[in-house]
Amino acid sequence: MKQKHWYDYLWIASAAYLILGFFNILFAWLGLLCFFIPLLLAIGGKDKLYCNRFCGRGQLFALLGGRFGLSRKKDVPQFLKTKAFRYGFLIFFFVMFFQMLWNTYLVFSGVQDLRQAVTLLWTFRLPWQWAYRVETVPLWVSQFAFGFYSVMLTSTVLGIFTMALFKPRSWCVYCPMGTMTQLICQAKHREK
Amino acid sequence: MGKRRAVVDQKLCVACGCCVKICPVQAISVWKGLFAVVGDKCVGCGKCAKECPASVIALEVREQ
Numbered sequence A: 001m002k003q004k005h006w007y008d009y010l011w012i013a014s015a016a017y018l019i020l021g022f023f024n025i026l027f028a029w030l031g032l033l034c035f036f037i038p039l040l041l042a043i044g045g046k047d048k049l050y051c052n053r054f055c056g057r058g059q060l061f062a063l064l065g066g067r068f069g070l071s072r073k074k075d076v077p078q079f080l081k082t083k084a085f086r087y088g089f090l091i092f093f094f095v096m097f098f099q100m101l102w103n104t105y106l107v108f109s110g111v112q113d114l115r116q117a118v119t120l121l122w123t124f125r126l127p128w129q130w131a132y133r134v135e136t137v138p139l140w141v142s143q144f145a146f147g148f149y150s151v152m153l154t155s156t157v158l159g160i161f162t163m164a165l166f167k168p169r170s171w172c173v174y175c176p177m178g179t180m181t182q183l184i185c186q187a188k189h190r191e192k
Numbered sequence B: 001m002g003k004r005r006a007v008v009d010q011k012l013c014v015a016c017g018c019c020v021k022i023c024p025v026q027a028i029s030v031w032k033g034l035f036a037v038v039g040d041k042c043v044g045c046g047k048c049a050k051e052c053p054a055s056v057i058a059l060e061v062r063e064q
């Protein structure tokens, strides 16, 4: 049996993050950590250490799909592994991300009102007013939180979906962060 | 009779490290964040192949 380390419990942080967003949307800002840490690690010479060791989301899927058996454990379809799909999904994700930043900007500049909603799968708008508690921060801070939480929730739902259908950590095959950190490594260690 | 050994399709490996976490003898590692590589310690148990989310590990019989 391998020894467990503190970082083997980071799935608790991932689960807590999703739950906290139900109570106060501003916790969504913490999600930036799982955005910058993997990139900084990859750029800072630690390669894919984030995926390989720290990623709580991957651990959560491994736990739910593995230990709790919520996965069929079948192979993912071939197309999911192709560069075209993985890079395409990364680009799609970026487009959605910038749209979210744009919405934040519109609220910041007063053009648009705050939308107290979480958008699931880029389509379904879920009312989320109950989590809007802090009225003292600027509106754009909240708008960003709603947008970012939408991104996190959407990717979790997609991840759970592919976890159930295929292998527990199927999400890792097309995870934009994973693709991005792998691309950084490829750029850094290009065959000479 | 050759021993069974894990072989990674490095073109399709996403370097997620699931195989590293599951390997009982630390025979597999992710090389420079690019893909997984199998070392000599591999006993061909096949745990990594089952775990790999991209299913890019095969077990092959190697002549000694």
Ligand code: SF4
Pocket (backbone or CB within 6 Å): A038, A050, A051, A052, A055, A056, A057, A058, A171, A172, A173, A175, A176, A177, A178, A179, B016
């Ligand atoms: S591929 Fe994504 S979900 Fe999987 S370990 Fe890496 S960052 Fe986490």
Ligand code: SF4
Pocket (backbone or CB within 6 Å): B008, B012, B013, B014, B015, B016, B017, B018, B019, B020, B030, B035, B036, B051, B052, B053, B054, B055, B056, B057
């Ligand atoms: S689990 Fe599969 S995809 Fe992930 S690093 Fe190992 S061989 Fe590559």
Ligand code: SF4
Pocket (backbone or CB within 6 Å): B005, B006, B022, B023, B024, B025, B026, B027, B028, B038, B041, B042, B043, B044, B045, B046, B047, B048, B049
């Ligand atoms: S086959 Fe077993 S021993 Fe060999 S790399 Fe995979 S998990 Fe490790």
